[in-house]
Amino acid sequence: MDGKKIFICDDDAGIIDVLKLILESTDAEIIAESRSARAFERLIKEKPDVLIVDLWMPEVSGEQLIHKVRSHVELQETYIICISASYEGEKIATDAGADVFLAKPFDMNAILSLV
Amino acid sequence: MEGDRSFQRIQQVEDENRALRNRVAELTDFIENAAIPLHWVNAEGIIIWANQGEFDALGYTPQEYIGASIRDFHADTKTIEDILARLTNNETLYNYPATLRCKDGTIKHVLISSNVLIKEGKFIHTRCFTKDVTEIIQQEKKRNDLLSLLERSEERLRLAINATKLGIWDWRFDEEYIHLSEEARKILEIKEECFQIEDILERCCPQDIKHIGQLTQQCYKNARGHSFEFTGSIRNVEGNQFKCIKLQVAIYLNEDNIPDRAVGTILDITDAKAEEKKGAELAAIVRTSYDAIVSKSLDGEVMTWNAAAERMFGYSAAEMIGHSILKIIPQDRTDEENYILSRLRKGETVEHFETKRRMSNGNLLDVSLTISPIKNNRGEIIGISKIIRDITDKKQEERRKNDFISMVSHELKTPLTSILLYAQVLNKKSVKNQHIVAPEMVKKIEIQAKKMITMIGDFLSLTRLEEGKIHLRFDTFQLFTLINEIVEDAALLNVSRRIKVVGDNPVKIYADRDKIGQVLTNLVSNALKYSPAGGEVTIGCERKNGKLKIFVSDQGIGISKAEQRNLFQRFYRANDEACNNISGFGIGLFLVSEILQHHGSDIHVESEKGRGSLFFFFIDEFRRMSFLPE
Numbered sequence: 001m002d003g004k005k006i007f008i009c010d011d012d013a014g015i016i017d018v019l020k021l022i023l024e025s026t027d028a029e030i031i032a033e034s035r036s037a038r039a040f041e042r043l044i045k046e047k048p049d050v051l052i053v054d055l056w057m058p059e060v061s062g063e064q065l066i067h068k069v070r071s072h073v074e075l076q077e078t079y080i081i082c083i084s085a086s087y088e089g090e091k092i093a094t095d096a097g098a099d100v101f102l103a104k105p106f107d108m109n110a111i112l113s114l115v
Numbered sequence: 116m117e118g119d120r121s122f123q124r125i126q127q128v129e130d131e132n133r134a135l136r137n138r139v140a141e142l143t144d145f146i147e148n149a150a151i152p153l154h155w156v157n158a159e160g161i162i163i164w165a166n167q168g169e170f171d172a173l174g175y176t177p178q179e180y181i182g183a184s185i186r187d188f189h190a191d192t193k194t195i196e197d198i199l200a201r202l203t204n205n206e207t208l209y210n211y212p213a214t215l216r217c218k219d220g221t222i223k224h225v226l227i228s229s230n231v232l233i234k235e236g237k238f239i240h241t242r243c244f245t246k247d248v249t250e251i252i253q254q255e256k257k258r259n260d261l262l263s264l265l266e267r268s269e270e271r272l273r274l275a276i277n278a279t280k281l282g283i284w285d286w287r288f289d290e291e292y293i294h295l296s297e298e299a300r301k302i303l304e305i306k307e308e309c310f311q312i313e314d315i316l317e318r319c320c321p322q323d324i325k326h327i328g329q330l331t332q333q334c335y336k337n338a339r340g341h342s343f344e345f346t347g348s349i350r351n352v353e354g355n356q357f358k359c360i361k362l363q364v365a366i367y368l369n370e371d372n373i374p375d376r377a378v379g380t381i382l383d384i385t386d387a388k389a390e391e392k393k394g395a396e397l398a399a400i401v402r403t404s405y406d407a408i409v410s411k412s413l414d415g416e417v418m419t420w421n422a423a424a425e426r427m428f429g430y431s432a433a434e435m436i437g438h439s440i441l442k443i444i445p446q447d448r449t450d451e452e453n454y455i456l457s458r459l460r461k462g463e464t465v466e467h468f469e470t471k472r473r474m475s476n477g478n479l480l481d482v483s484l485t486i487s488p489i490k491n492n493r494g495e496i497i498g499i500s501k502i503i504r505d506i507t508d509k510k511q512e513e514r515r516k517n518d519f520i521s522m523v524s525h526e527l528k529t530p531l532t533s534i535l536l537y538a539q540v541l542n543k544k545s546v547k548n549q550h551i552v553a554p555e556m557v558k559k560i561e562i563q564a565k566k567m568i569t570m571i572g573d574f575l576s577l578t579r580l581e582e583g584k585i586h587l588r589f590d591t592f593q594l595f596t597l598i599n600e601i602v603e604d605a606a607l608l609n610v611s612r613r614i615k616v617v618g619d620n621p622v623k624i625y626a627d628r629d630k631i632g633q634v635l636t637n638l639v640s641n642a643l644k645y646s647p648a649g650g651e652v653t654i655g656c657e658r659k660n661g662k663l664k665i666f667v668s669d670q671g672i673g674i675s676k677a678e679q680r681n682l683f684q685r686f687y688r689a690n691d692e693a694c695n696n697i698s699g700f701g702i703g704l705f706l707v708s709e710i711l712q713h714h715g716s717d718i719h720v721e722s723e724k725g726r727g728s729l730f731f732f733f734i735d736e737f738r739r740m741s742f743l744p745e
Contacts, residue, residue: 012529014529014533015529015532015533017533018532018533018536018537018540019536021540022536022539022540056525085524085526085528085529085532104528104529104531104532105528105532105535105536105568106536108535108536108539108540108543109539111536
């Protein structure tokens with residue numbers, strides 16, 4: 001995991017905090033953004049290896065963000081993990097271009113193994 | 116002179132002789148040709164003489180009749196023997212009834228008057244007069260027949276009147292009393308056959324008396340003919356109850372055109388009036404009901420359609436009665452009718468059956484149906500009555516509630532995710548740092564968080580089911596891997612009860628893993644909840660009739676037969692003091708049942724109060740030869 005960059009985008013600060021805490025143990029670089037409207041700009045700049053994104057967010061939804069990422073030339077390689085509390089989220093996320101869907105609530109080990 | 120005198124004497128004797136001969140000839144003629152039949156019979160009963168009247172009456176010639184035995188002409192042997200015996204005894208008979216056989220075969224009824232000429236103690240012959248009474252007897256018989264016919268007809272009339280419970284009365288105005296038939300006495304509760312009008316007037320309503328008076332007056336004036344009908348009421352003898360009666364009155368007038376007699380009938384119509392009232396009340400209920408009330412034949416032809424049905428569906432009664440009920444059933448729900456009919460045939464009623472019906476404008480309406488059979492007096496089902504309630508508002512309310520539950524559950528999931536993850540991180544760290552108490556406490560936080568997650572999962576499944584949004588994701592998986600995961604989680608929550616897994620052969624099934632997991636989690640957590648501390652819960656599976664029987668059993672408090680029926684209903688909780696401190700929403704077993712139904716299976720329970728319970732269901736085992744992907 002060394003040298004990898006993980007970008008977390010979730011409007012819930014609690015999730016960002018705990019994900020940071022979990023993922024710190026992987027020695028990856030963690031970047032977090034709670035405002036989805038700012039996320040895309042930062043993603044282009046950071047070009048993370050992994051994007052963990054919530055589906056339901058105000059301003060720009062996770063679905064819209066995944067679409068944008070997938071259509072950007074420089075972000076094609078980004079591994080997208082979509083997290084959501086909704087059952088229907090899986091189809092929306094994978095249709096938009098996410099690599100994997102993780103339903104809330106999930107186990108620490110689940111996210112660790114994916115990353 | 117002497118010679119003259121002698122000649123005169125001879126002349127006189129000759130004259131006398133002539134006169135005597137004439138007299139004999141006249142008498143002989145009188146007897147021979149008398150209109151009354153006469154005959155003589157000797158001591159042996161042989162006819163020795165008969166007049167023309169006798170021959171004419173019976174139709175025989177003198178050759179056939181004279182010299183024959185009188186016995187041969189009597190139709191009744193006993194009678195002639197008695198007559199002959201009496202005459203031999205020197206009795207005189209007057210109008211002794213007998214029957215004689217005529218030559219043409221007919222029988223004549225006669226009255227015989229006879230006595231015997233006896234000379235010097237010797238039976239010479241009888242002197243027998245025969246009076247033909249055939250016509251009188253026949254007329255009498257005819258009259259008797261008519262009388263008995265009349266009696267029978269009267270009896271029939273009486274029976275008919277009795278059957279109608281119709282009382283009859285007769286009042287001659289010049290008499291003080293009114294005559295009553297038995298039934299009339301019964302109706303008026305009067306013991307005597309006659310009664311004074313005053314006895315009854317005091318039990319009548321003043322308005323009724325006035326009304327009858329007016330009607331009678333009109334009769335006097337012949338304004339309304341000579342008869343009228345009247346319905347009123349009369350108090351019973353105790354004076355505490357009213358009887359409804361119907362009177363038919365016919366007034367008769369005398370030669371001076373003055374009424375002198377009233378005859379009529381009286382009928383107790385209290386029951387009919389009560390029925391009429393009840394019928395009217397029921398009709399009013401149906402008419403004013405907010406719910407649609409309709410009835411239809413077994414062929415689905417609408418028979419009645421109330422005002423609420425008109426409002427609800429937009430079809431008038433005229434547009435529906437005689438037409439098929441299918442008019443309001445959406446095409447994809449026509450099978451419901453067969454289902455309902457099959458349940459009614461089994462003697463069941465269908466209550467609160469929620470479905471949709473089509474209105475005249477084509478829109479669908481959410482309705483709840485309560486359906487019951489209409490039976491004839493032999494108990495055969497001849498039709499179906501339906502009460503249809505518009506549940507649009509209720510459904511909207513349900514949708515709003517479900518949306519709310521969904522939203523709340525979703526919102527709860529995010530903070531729960533944080534709690535769960537923090538607990539897991541903390542656990543990992545405290546184990547690493549060799550804390551003594553922290554790992555245990557943190558584990559408990561994790562367990563409680565997972566419990567909440569299960570509950571939220573159940574709620575969301577429930578709302579999905581209600582909205583018809585449940586979608587299964589079928590997959591092939593190892594049953595025992597799932598069982599072990601569930602047992603592991605459950606064991607964490609319940610340290611005081613043991614969970615035993617029976618059978619550990621690799622068994623694969625093709626189902627929705629999460630949903631079957633939800634089924635097993637609910638069954639195991641129930642088994643643990645209702646088991647005493649130290650009790651054992653068993654989960655496992657066995658092959659039975661080519662299927663897998665998956666079961667969960669406990670040694671808990673058990674479930675009564677009555678409760679077993681309601682067990683799988685939404686929000687049902689066992690009504691038992693022993694369960695009062697056991698938490699839950701009553702949705703677990705409802706979900707179990709619904710999820711299994713979506714898998715084409717059913718949940719079964721065997722239980723006895725105080726002996727524990729066994730829950731089980733059957734599911735197909737996945738086999739390699741199956742076309743389904745592994």
